[in-house]
Amino acid sequence: MVHAPETDTTPIPDYDDFLAAFKAESLNPKFAGNFETGMNPAIECCDRYAQSGRIALRWEGQDGRSSSHTFEELKEASSRFANFLVSQGVQPGDRVAGLLPRVPELLVVILGTWRAGAVYQPLFTAFGPKAIEYRVSSSEAKFIVTDSNNRHKLNDVANCPPVATIARAAPVTDGDFDFHAELARHSASFAPVMRTGDDACMMLFTSGTTGLAKGVAVPNMALKAFYMYMRYAVDLRPGDAYWNIADPGWAYGLYYAVIGPLLMGHATLFYEGSFTVDSTYRVIQKYGITNLAGAPTAYRLLIAAGGEKASPVKGQLRVASSAGEPLNPEVIRWFHEHLACPVNDHYGQTEIGMVLCNFHGLKHDVRAGSAGFSVPGFRMVVVNDEGVELPPGQQGTLAVDREASSLQYFAGYWKTHTSNFVGKYYLTGDTVEMDASGNIAFVGRGDDIITSAGYRIGPFDVESCLIEHPSVAETAVIGKPDPERTEIVKAFVVLKQGYTASPELAEELQQLVKHRLAAHAYPREVQFVYELPKTPSGKIQRFLLRQQESGKTDP
Numbered sequence: 114m115v116h117a118p119e120t121d122t123t124p125i126p127d128y129d130d131f132l133a134a135f136k137a138e139s140l141n142p143k144f145a146g147n148f149e150t151g152m153n154p155a156i157e158c159c160d161r162y163a164q165s166g167r168i169a170l171r172w173e174g175q176d177g178r179s180s181s182h183t184f185e186e187l188k189e190a191s192s193r194f195a196n197f198l199v200s201q202g203v204q205p206g207d208r209v210a211g212l213l214p215r216v217p218e219l220l221v222v223i224l225g226t227w228r229a230g231a232v233y234q235p236l237f238t239a240f241g242p243k244a245i246e247y248r249v250s251s252s253e254a255k256f257i258v259t260d261s262n263n264r265h266k267l268n269d270v271a272n273c274p275p276v277a278t279i280a281r282a283a284p285v286t287d288g289d290f291d292f293h294a295e296l297a298r299h300s301a302s303f304a305p306v307m308r309t310g311d312d313a314c315m316m317l318f319t320s321g322t323t324g325l326a327k328g329v330a331v332p333n334m335a336l337k338a339f340y341m342y343m344r345y346a347v348d349l350r351p352g353d354a355y356w357n358i359a360d361p362g363w364a365y366g367l368y369y370a371v372i373g374p375l376l377m378g379h380a381t382l383f384y385e386g387s388f389t390v391d392s393t394y395r396v397i398q399k400y401g402i403t404n405l406a407g408a409p410t411a412y413r414l415l416i417a418a419g420g421e422k423a424s425p426v427k428g429q430l431r432v433a434s435s436a437g438e439p440l441n442p443e444v445i446r447w448f449h450e451h452l453a454c455p456v457n458d459h460y461g462q463t464e465i466g467m468v469l470c471n472f473h474g475l476k477h478d479v480r481a482g483s484a485g486f487s488v489p490g491f492r493m494v495v496v497n498d499e500g501v502e503l504p505p506g507q508q509g510t511l512a513v514d515r516e517a518s519s520l521q522y523f524a525g526y527w528k529t530h531t532s533n534f535v536g537k538y539y540l541t542g543d544t545v546e547m548d549a550s551g552n553i554a555f556v557g558r559g560d561d562i563i564t565s566a567g568y569r570i571g572p573f574d575v576e577s578c579l580i581e582h583p584s585v586a587e588t589a590v591i592g593k594p595d596p597e598r599t600e601i602v603k604a605f606v607v608l609k610q611g612y613t614a615s616p617e618l619a620e621e622l623q624q625l626v627k628h629r630l631a632a633h634a635y636p637r638e639v640q641f642v643y644e645l646p647k648t649p650s651g652k653i654q655r656f657l658l659r660q661q662e663s664g665k666t667d668p
Contacts, residue, residue: 356382
């Protein structure tokens with residue numbers, strides 16, 4: 114039997130009151146180091162909790178094995194790895210890449226890289242050699258750590274740096290370093306190299322959905338913004354069992370499945386197996402998860418499987434958070450009904466972290482379909498093409514007011530002059546609309562907005578309407594070129610199991626949008642497909658669908 118989580122009687126602050134009183138300096142006591150004179154993220158995320166006996170990681174492998182690892186154990190192992198890196202000539206500021214699944218060694222690599230003063234670079238395990246080569250070459254990585262399951266992907270990487278391999282399904286490749294053997298022969302003592310807030314601790318690359326991926330060097334000062342998100346948006350509490358199902362090969366997983374919980378001295382959970390509905394519910398139940406974070410894609414799959422599968426864990430989750438793409442209102446309703454749990458939408462980017470949230474840990478009005486309010490420490494505004502702030506009720510581009518955002522840390526892309534800066538603003542490229550209260554609603558990517566017969570139509574609104582139909586598992590909406598209307602709305606629809614595509618069903622979906630949303634916004638074309646194109650992190654790639662409709666073949 115599932116028991117509801119214990120009630121935490123700690124009062125939740127009012128958002129407006131908290132925002133008015135917030136000062137970036139108030140976060141300094143939350144950290145062991147000084148961001149101006151000396152700090153190291155390995156201390157912040159590990160060492161200061163090493164004497165507590167706390168669990169830092171709970172891990173379950175794809176073969177069913179499981180283990181727990183304390184902060185003390187991670188401190189020792191990461192010190193050994195730091196000594197190994199230094200023996201190989203890795204210097205402070207050098208990039209060390211990890212092509213690793215969700216295994217305990219991933220934390221050893223991240224913490225050990227930081228301990229040596231170096232910069233950790235994630236490589237998503239679904240990447241092929243071309244994607245890996247581009248990122249490793251662009252970052253000028255000095256070292257790569259992988260496992261034997263992924264080692265073959267490096268064989269075709271030109272000018273591949275030295276490799277340490279974790280032996281798993283196969284022995285270590287000739288010429289590679291044996292990861293565990295090197296740990297065993299190096300000292301478990303290593304004094305962390307002190308860095309400043311401006312020094313980089315991570316090197317990530319944007320998803321590259323509209324061009325080549327761009328490098329983002331994330332400085333140590335980002336840890337302050339990560340703390341704010343975990344504490345007030347995710348509302349991670351000491352009594353929570355936390356699981357962020359995002360992959361640490363991408364920003365949301367690295368920032369908030371690894372750094373965020375460890376920064377707060379809280380255990381994180383790695384489930385190495387592939388995502389399935391059954392495994393997700395099993396892990397939630399087995400580990401008593403009360404605080405869940407993930408992407409709408411995963412949540413939609415839970416919905417498609419039906420409410421009966423959710424019943425064993427109904428009432429167990431205290432809160433859930435969603436990020437990566439807008440959260441459809443239907444998901445919010447379903448979570449309330451079948452999991453008895455609020456799920457809140459959060460918005461962010463690789464470059465700036467999470468900056469718009471419907472907060473679990475601050476009181477404010479939550480509007481379904483809205484991205485929420487600015488994270489304290491960020492001033493999020495809506496601007497036009499000239500970089501002029503727009504009043505409430507007008508659509509424009511979401512932007513960070515860098516001068517008024519004390520936690521803003523993005524300084525521009527790696528080795529390029531392209532920065533998306535206009536004056537004092539960083540432009541996200543996303544179209545939004547703000548109401549009089551400061552609540553910001555996502556309309557769509559700038560290049561996703563559909564212009565039809567003079568109307569500007571956000572695909573998210575149409576998709577949210579379509580997904581309310583019981584037959585629809587997933588959908589993506591684009592503008593298809595049209596000589597009369599400039600564009601028409603076209604919907605690509607993935608049906609749930611048990612439903613069959615037909616002209617009658619297409620008409621039913623069209624009428625749903627026409628009557629529930631707007632007559633001008635209904636999809637004049639509906640195409641049923643088996644799957645939608647997505648990035649490895651699960652974001653729908655509408656630009657590929659647009660290219661398909663316009664006759665282009667190159668992504």
